[in-house]
Amino acid sequence: MGMVRWEPGARERLQAAAMDLYISRGYEKTTAADIAQAVGLTERTFFRHFADKREVLFSGQELLEQAILEALAAAPQGAAPLDMVASALSALAAFFPVERRVHSRRRQTIISANPALQERELLKMAGLAAVVAAALRARGVSGSTATLAAESGVTVFSVAFGKWIAEGEERSFLDIQREVLGELLAMTAGAA
Amino acid sequence: MGMVRWEPGARERLQAAAMDLYISRGYEKTTAADIAQAVGLTERTFFRHFADKREVLFSGQELLEQAILEALAAAPQGAAPLDMVASALSALAAFFPVERRVHSRRRQTIISANPALQERELLKMAGLAAVVAAALRARGVSGSTATLAAESGVTVFSVAFGKWIAEGEERSFLDIQREVLGELLAMTAGAA
DNA sequence: GTCTATAGTGCGATAGAC
DNA sequence: GTCTATCGCACTATAGAC
Numbered sequence: 001m002g003m004v005r006w007e008p009g010a011r012e013r014l015q016a017a018a019m020d021l022y023i024s025r026g027y028e029k030t031t032a033a034d035i036a037q038a039v040g041l042t043e044r045t046f047f048r049h050f051a052d053k054r055e056v057l058f059s060g061q062e063l064l065e066q067a068i069l070e071a072l073a074a075a076p077q078g079a080a081p082l083d084m085v086a087s088a089l090s091a092l093a094a095f096f097p098v099e100r101r102v103h104s105r106r107r108q109t110i111i112s113a114n115p116a117l118q119e120r121e122l123l124k125m126a127g128l129a130a131v132v133a134a135a136l137r138a139r140g141v142s143g144s145t146a147t148l149a150a151e152s153g154v155t156v157f158s159v160a161f162g163k164w165i166a167e168g169e170e171r172s173f174l175d176i177q178r179e180v181l182g183e184l185l186a187m188t189a190g191a192a
Numbered sequence: 193m194g195m196v197r198w199e200p201g202a203r204e205r206l207q208a209a210a211m212d213l214y215i216s217r218g219y220e221k222t223t224a225a226d227i228a229q230a231v232g233l234t235e236r237t238f239f240r241h242f243a244d245k246r247e248v249l250f251s252g253q254e255l256l257e258q259a260i261l262e263a264l265a266a267a268p269q270g271a272a273p274l275d276m277v278a279s280a281l282s283a284l285a286a287f288f289p290v291e292r293r294v295h296s297r298r299r300q301t302i303i304s305a306n307p308a309l310q311e312r313e314l315l316k317m318a319g320l321a322a323v324v325a326a327a328l329r330a331r332g333v334s335g336s337t338a339t340l341a342a343e344s345g346v347t348v349f350s351v352a353f354g355k356w357i358a359e360g361e362e363r364s365f366l367d368i369q370r371e372v373l374g375e376l377l378a379m380t381a382g383a384a
Numbered sequence: 385g386t387c388t389a390t391a392g393t394g395c396g397a398t399a400g401a402c
Numbered sequence: 403g404t405c406t407a408t409c410g411c412a413c414t415a416t417a418g419a420c
Contacts, residue, residue, distance in 0.1 A: 031415065044385065047417065082383035118318070119311035126314055144351050148376050151347040158343075159336050184340050188380040191274035197400055198407065223390065237408055239392065 011049050011059075013039040018056040019106060027114045054120040057107060060095075061124055065131050067091045072135040081141045081149035086181060088132060089153055093174035096164065105165045129154045156180050203241050203251075205231040210248040211298065219306045246312040249299060252287075253316055257323050259283045264327040273333045273341035278373060280324060281345055285366035288356065297357045321346045348372050 007013070017038040021030040032053050033043040050056045071091035075084040096104065111117040132150035137143060160177040163169060169176075199205070209230040213222040224245050225235040242248045263283035267276040288296065303309040324342035329335060352369040355361060361368075
């Protein structure tokens with residue numbers, strides 16, 4: 001139990017401190033130096049861990065992409081594009097267990113209040129859609145159909161996420177997502 | 193014909209100069225001062241016209257929103273959500289006549305090369321989707337179905353836009369958009 | 385770790401149009 | 403006199419370069 005030069009988990013502590021400050025003071029009124037100072041580090045160190053002030057709220061993307069790719073790889077050969085997307089969506093649900101709902105809600109509150117953060121979130125979602133579309137194309141789905149299926153998947157995910165974090169909502173992410181996918185199918189089936 | 197204190201159309205001249213510089217030097221290597229100087233203005237004046245360096249590439253959004261709202265208002269009462277969306281999409285096609293294809297292509301080349309610009313574009317698209325969704329809700333479409341229909345509309349628009357500016361493409365924006373909407377319907381109809 | 389360029393803001397001054 | 407477009411200057415924070 002000697003003096004350690006630096007506590008481990010700097011990245012995680014920075015993320016936690018950022019969320020707290022973004023909530024208490026607001027995102028724009030919080031400087032990178034504020035966040036670093038809150039955990040005993042320097043501004044320079046903050047930017048070593050995160051490319052910019054927004055990125056501190058958006059990590060873990062790689063894990064989602066990996067889960068998506070595994071789910072798509074496991075889908076039966078010759079499955080319909082939207083069925084493959086549905087498999088990927090089910091795989092994502094594992095990342096949103098009940099225990100995470102409070103954290104997700106806090107995080108979304110911050111993002112909803114700041115256009116700059118919304119931009120970053122949209123870019124991340126677009127990145128997920130691109131990954132899905134590329135995987136579908138690799139499985140033989142035609143170019144634009146792959147994009148349409150992938151974007152539809154992201155839309156279903158986003159709408160389901162919004163419902164999942166709604167106040168008073170009790171159902172699991174998976175159940176909600178299934179319902180939303182059903183709504184999408186009903187909606188498209190109802191057009192002339 | 194005396195010396196005027198300032199030439200009219202500052203905004204438009206700044207937009208044109210920005211596109212030229214973003215292409216010749218790259219977006220990141222172009223400063224706001226560069227753009228302003230190119231049209232005989234100061235950096236401070238640039239920021240009076242545009243909230244930030246990205247925004248100079250994204251104006252005219254209001255016109256699109258207005259056209260969308262008019263199209264949705266004109267749609268027959270009780271129409272299916274996706275049919276109303278299709279009306280809105282048709283109205284948008286008027287903004288993309290053949291003459292504009294070269295300009296659109298140049299602009300998209302710049303955006304595609306810069307994540308910061310992609311973020312802004314995604315935010316603008318999300319704004320369009322929100323407008324559509326709100327209008328659908330006002331016409332009695334249920335909350336999540338309205339969002340799903342609106343987002344699907346934006347996806348169709350984006351995919352169609354990408355095809356329209358593709359090298360060698362000759363068809364009208366409207367024709368391409370109709371085709372993409374058909375692909376979307378076929379894709380969703382093919383799921384289990 | 386320090387140094388620096390750039391983005392973006394706030395405020396006061398100027399000068400013509402109405 | 404008021405309104406609008408512009409300039410000029412000082413300032414902070416971000417982010418990248420050294």
